[in-house]
Amino acid sequence: MQLPNYAFFKGRIVPYSEAKVGLLTHTLHYGTGVFGGIRGYWNEEEEQLFVFRPIDHFRRFLESASLLCMEFPYSESDLTRVLFDLLRVENFRTNCYIRPLAYYSDEIIGVRLHGLTPEIGIISIPFGSYVDDEEGLHITVSSWRRLDDNMIPARGKITGAYVNSAFAKTDAQRAGFGEALVLNQNGHISEGSAENFFLIRRGVAVTPPVTDNILEGITRRTIMILLRDELGMEVLERPIDRTEVYLADEAFFCGTGVQIAAITRVDHRPIGTGRMGTVTDRLRKLYFDVVRGRVSKYADWCAPVYQRTEVAGKR
Numbered sequence: 001m002q003l004p005n006y007a008f009f010k011g012r013i014v015p016y017s018e019a020k021v022g023l024l025t026h027t028l029h030y031g032t033g034v035f036g037g038i039r040g041y042w043n044e045e046e047e048q049l050f051v052f053r054p055i056d057h058f059r060r061f062l063e064s065a066s067l068l069c070m071e072f073p074y075s076e077s078d079l080t081r082v083l084f085d086l087l088r089v090e091n092f093r094t095n096c097y098i099r100p101l102a103y104y105s106d107e108i109i110g111v112r113l114h115g116l117t118p119e120i121g122i123i124s125i126p127f128g129s130y131v132d133d134e135e136g137l138h139i140t141v142s143s144w145r146r147l148d149d150n151m152i153p154a155r156g157k158i159t160g161a162y163v164n165s166a167f168a169k170t171d172a173q174r175a176g177f178g179e180a181l182v183l184n185q186n187g188h189i190s191e192g193s194a195e196n197f198f199l200i201r202r203g204v205a206v207t208p209p210v211t212d213n214i215l216e217g218i219t220r221r222t223i224m225i226l227l228r229d230e231l232g233m234e235v236l237e238r239p240i241d242r243t244e245v246y247l248a249d250e251a252f253f254c255g256t257g258v259q260i261a262a263i264t265r266v267d268h269r270p271i272g273t274g275r276m277g278t279v280t281d282r283l284r285k286l287y288f289d290v291v292r293g294r295v296s297k298y299a300d301w302c303a304p305v306y307q308r309t310e311v312a313g314k315r
């Protein structure tokens with residue numbers, strides 16, 4: 001993976017090699033950080049880099065931080081401006097991934113959330129696909145259960161909680177599957193290791209509610225709108241049983257990283273025909289147009305990085 005050239009670190013944009021933290025840093029030991037994952041899409045026709053829903057991403061980022069008692073002098077608009085400065089310095093003419101991180105920089109021993117110093121860092125790198133087979137994933141139901149809201153809240157993107165995701169993902173991949181589908185403490189579907197879940201059954205789209213220990217995904221919200229308003233489908237947020245997945249006509253994961261990935265088999269059982277279904281196919285095509293700023297109705301979701309007059313040099 002290519003490393004970033006620059007980073008937003010301690011309030012300024014610096015060369016990435018200067019963005020370093022000490023070994024005793026609180027978040028490194030106790031998982032007391034939060035992060036975001038945002039995509040920038042290069043639109044070749046317009047020679048423009050569009051960041052997808054940055055205000056919504058930074059709002060969730062700041063909300064996640066507030067769950068860990070972090071307070072910052074930045075609003076979501078401030079962070080978007082900082083991000084755009086960073087992207088202009090990187091001068092990307094390609095799709096990229098953006099990773100903001102809020103962490104406690106104190107180099108001390110002692111687990112807690114209060115009386116600490118929060119900092120924000122942001123980096124970005126060129127980025128392609130997150131999973132290998134976006135058109136036909138074979139997944140497994142994980143033996144790991146999703147963290148409960150009263151353990152570590154899944155609705156916040158908390159660094160320590162990703163140990164739970166990492167267990168699920170590694171065991172799934174070592175067993176030969178592409179991804180894990182994780183159940184919550186009640187045995188209902190929560191989500192994948194780093195993506196939200198939808199199934200389609202009898203013409204209705206169903207996704208777990210935000211009270212079922214899922215990340216409040218921005219792609220999930222985007223897709224609910226596209227399914228309802230563009231594909232004319234009913235969308236339900238309700239608990240999903242494991243065996244409803246087996247009987248689904250279609251299923252897919254969604255998220256900033258994975259985008260929309262068709263799930264075509266679960267534990268060797270074919271979903272529907274065992275191939276990507278028509279709804280998932282149509283939705284993916286629409287989504288890729290929307291995120292590149294090609295659908296005027298949703299242009300507000302796509303924030304242009306470069307001034308129209310600015311010519312970004314090739315890299």
Ligand SMILES: Cc1ncc(COP(=O)(O)O)c(C=O)c1O
Binds near residue numbers: 196218
């Ligand atoms: C656990 C988890 N669920 C869902 C998602 C999807 O969220 P979003 O669509 O906001 O990227 C992610 C990805 O960031 C995630 O890590």
